Amino acid sequence: MVKLSGKIVWAFSIALTASILVYVWYITLPPEKPKATSNTPVLLDEKVLLPLPRKVSELTVEEAILLRRSIREYTDEPVDLNSLAMILWAAYGITEPKRGFRASPSAGATYPLEIYVVIGERGAKSAEVFLREGVYKYEPHSHTLLLVKEGEYRRELMEAALGQRWVGEAPLSIVICAVFERTTSVYGRRGEVRYVPMEVGHAGQNIYLMATALEYGAVVIGAFYDDQVAKVIDAKLEEKPLYIIPIGVPKSPPKTSFEDIWEYITSRR
Ligand SMILES: Cc1cc2nc3c(=O)[nH]c(=O)nc-3n(C[C@H](O)[C@H](O)[C@H](O)COP(=O)(O)O)c2cc1C
Structure with missing residues (x-):
């Protein structure tokens, strides 16, 4: 009788210890983060988890x-959030x-650019949900x-951009x-007059090409009052605006073909 209850006590202690260990392991697990594993964005109060990058376009x-x-x-169509992403x-x-390198090249990988998005009323949507209009920053x-x-x-x-409609x-x-x-601290004046302006051109061209591949239209704008633009987007003091790039569904999409280009080139040979 005494022997049996000894075994029971022993088994009970092992079971109790195991349960405590499982419980401690469970409560110390990090909280599950909201995920955007599919092509569905997750809209939270102060941020939007964008759908993950993937192959999306049919164009070469x-x-x-x-x-x-x-x-x-x-x-009047809004921009789809998958496309904006x-x-x-x-x-x-x-x-x-591994090294945090980006889609655009950067002198010494100093990455001086910061990207904002000014979204108008019903300007960006996911399925049938519109994003709140406002100014956003891309992280x-x-x-x-x-x-x-x-x-x-x-x-x-628009007013900051000399009224460009x-x-x-x-x-x-x-x-x-x-x-x-970020760039001049490494390269001095060459960073200011050459590298940073070159880099905004790289990013601008990538925006143009991806927008085109997804059947959107864009235009790079360099004519604006810097201080006014900075004020509109609440830019930090050190962030200087270089390009505004409006994006939307084109009223008349470009239709040039390679045949058109051949004709142009061959007639000049
Ligand atoms: C540095 C730079 C600044 C520009 N600024 C403006 C601008 O302020 N407003 C505008 O409507 N287009 C602007 N553009 C777009 C040019 O007008 C356009 O690239 C040019 O007319 C050639 O047309 P394409 O881009 O369709 O080839 C700018 C382009 C560059 C490269």
Whole structure:
């Protein structure tokens, strides 16, 4: 009897210890993070987890180059969040996880650019849910849009861009800023007058090509009052705006074919 109860006590202690260990392991597990594993964005209060980058377009690079045009007339259609995610990734997203290298090249991998998106009312949608209008900032490492401030800022951005109508009419505009110091601290004045302006061109071209591949139209804008644009997007003091890029569905998509180009070239030979 005594022997039996000894065994029971022993078994009971093992079971109790195991249960405690399992419980401790369970409560110390990190909380599950919301995931965007599919092509569905996750809309949270202050941020948007963008759908993960993937192969989406049917166009080849040469077709996108052929069809790229500066587009200034858009339909009323919003920009799909999946497409916006791909356009932002093409501009400055992560393409080499080990070293954090990006879609655009950067002198000494100093990465001076910061990317904002000014989204108008019903300007960006996921399935049938519209994103709140406002100013957002792209965070490449988590591929996330962070809400900077809520509200309709397209008109103010258009006024800052010398009243260029397409800035007010596009469903959204990307604004690329640069923190020059990141590059000039390594390369001095050459960083300011050469490298940073070159880099914004790389990012701008990637935006053009990805937008074209997804059947959107874009135009790069360099004519604007820097201080006014910085104020519209609540840029940090060190972030200097370099490009505004309105994006929307083109009213008349470009239709050039390679045959057109052959005809042009051969008639000049
Ligand atoms: C540095 C730069 C600044 C530009 N600024 C403006 C601008 O302020 N407004 C605008 O409508 N287009 C602007 N553009 C677009 C040009 O007008 C356009 O690239 C040019 O007309 C050639 O047309 P394409 O881009 O369709 O080939 C700019 C382009 C570059 C490269």
